[in-house]
Amino acid sequence: MRIIIIGAGLAGLIAARELDAAGADVLVLDKGRSPGGRLATRRVGGATLDHGAQFFTVRSPAFAKTVDDWLARGLVHAWNHGFDDGDGDSHPRYVATGGMNSLAKDLAVGLDIRCSTMAFAVRRDADSGDVSVAIDDGTSFEADAVIVTAPLPQAFALMIDGGIELDETLFRTDYDRTIGLLVRLDQAPDLPPSGGIQNADDVFSFIGDNASKGVSLEPAVTFHANPTWSEAHWDDDNDELVKQLAVAAHPWLGDATIVEHSLKKWRLATPRSIWPDPCWTTADGKVIMAGDAFAGPKVEGAHNSGLAAAHTLLA
Numbered sequence: 577m578r579i580i581i582i583g584a585g586l587a588g589l590i591a592a593r594e595l596d597a598a599g600a601d602v603l604v605l606d607k608g609r610s611p612g613g614r615l616a617t618r619r620v621g622g623a624t625l626d627h628g629a630q631f632f633t634v635r636s637p638a639f640a641k642t643v644d645d646w647l648a649r650g651l652v653h654a655w656n657h658g659f660d661d662g663d664g665d666s667h668p669r670y671v672a673t674g675g676m677n678s679l680a681k682d683l684a685v686g687l688d689i690r691c692s693t694m695a696f697a698v699r700r701d702a703d704s705g706d707v708s709v710a711i712d713d714g715t716s717f718e719a720d721a722v723i724v725t726a727p728l729p730q731a732f733a734l735m736i737d738g739g740i741e742l743d744e745t746l747f748r749t750d751y752d753r754t755i756g757l758l759v760r761l762d763q764a765p766d767l768p769p770s771g772g773i774q775n776a777d778d779v780f781s782f783i784g785d786n787a788s789k790g791v792s793l794e795p796a797v798t799f800h801a802n803p804t805w806s807e808a809h810w811d812d813d814n815d816e817l818v819k820q821l822a823v824a825a826h827p828w829l830g831d832a833t834i835v836e837h838s839l840k841k842w843r844l845a846t847p848r849s850i851w852p853d854p855c856w857t858t859a860d861g862k863v864i865m866a867g868d869a870f871a872g873p874k875v876e877g878a879h880n881s882g883l884a885a886a887h888t889l890l891a
């Protein structure tokens with residue numbers, strides 16, 4: 577079976593691994609320079625910062641199986657058991673020791689992944705029912721089935737003119753935006769012992785200390801602006817954004833000073849509504865959509881949706 581997977585984020589990589597293990601011929605395409613999607617880690621000077629997903633929890637047996645393997649191989653560790661805002665429960669908050677993107681790198685080993693490759697269109701031939709994926713250099717790949725894990729607005733753009741019967745309600749999903757400021761500091765910040773704060777104030781939905789996570793050797797903090805702030809300031813000039821976010825970050829820094837910074841804007845950060853099934857399939861089973869808009873807007877949801885997509889094809 578020849579399967580093309582669009583998107584080397586967690587959903588696409590998990591689907592690819594599962595299908596590869598079952599003997600399928602799998603090709604993964606991603607427009608980014610490297611695999612990971614929203615599992616993203618960036619260097620700022622000598623510091624290392626997660627700038628997409630910050631941590632994850634484990635609630636389902638399927639994800640627990642994967643995380644047990646990551647734990648056994650030292651890829652992840654428990655950061656804390658909740659933050660200091662009363663959300664403490666028995667669930668560990670896990671982080672990837674090498675930064676979240678290291679999980680994508682690990683999953684990618686041995687797979688046929690073409691990065692810097694933008695899928696342009698997914699098409700289904702009306703007569704034969706064959707599916708193909710056209711890429712940005714004008715060539716196209718034939719496949720027995722295609723799994724699309726791009727966020728829904730991007731997936732829609734890929735398939736709208738491809739002769740694929742789509743469920744229109746899938747594409748009414750809008751996404752929250754996130755603007756992030758990554759800062760390297762000259763000393764440790766003034767953050768609570770858990771190392772993170774959720775819904776810190778009117779600006780930040782999350783503040784995470786990458787040194788406390790064990791991800792950065794140097795003091796480094798990720799500040800994520802909440803959806804309301806991010807939307808209101810989306811079109812602001814980048815220098816202005818940095819200035820405003822640095823002022824808002826100041827109370828959380830204690831005596832530390834920002835030595836270096838980096839700005840990151842996620843246009844499609846978090847789906848606002850979740851499809852009731854862990855993936856969506858055309859009637860002929862040749863095009864499957866998966867990703868965190870299906871099984872939940874988190875690392876665990878993306879994992880479980882990718883797995884569901886693979887199992888749908890293998891059934």
Ligand SMILES: Cc1cc2nc3c(=O)[nH]c(=O)nc-3n(C[C@H](O)[C@H](O)[C@H](O)COP(=O)(O)OP(=O)(O)OC[C@H]3O[C@@H](n4cnc5c(N)ncnc54)[C@H](O)[C@@H]3O)c2cc1C
Nearest residue numbers: 583585586587607613614629630695726867868874875878
């Ligand atoms: C700022 C932020 C903070 C977050 N914090 C947390 C957190 O703390 N805990 C948690 O559990 N979750 C968190 N999440 C959510 C988590 O990161 C996502 O749910 C998960 O990583 C989504 O994985 P995915 O595979 O569904 O999508 P993605 O990771 O978005 O992967 C989709 C891939 O498709 C590729 N693509 C898109 N269009 C095309 C195309 N036309 N051709 C080729 N490739 C294409 C993209 O490049 C991308 O790599 C956060 C997300 C963001 C943005």
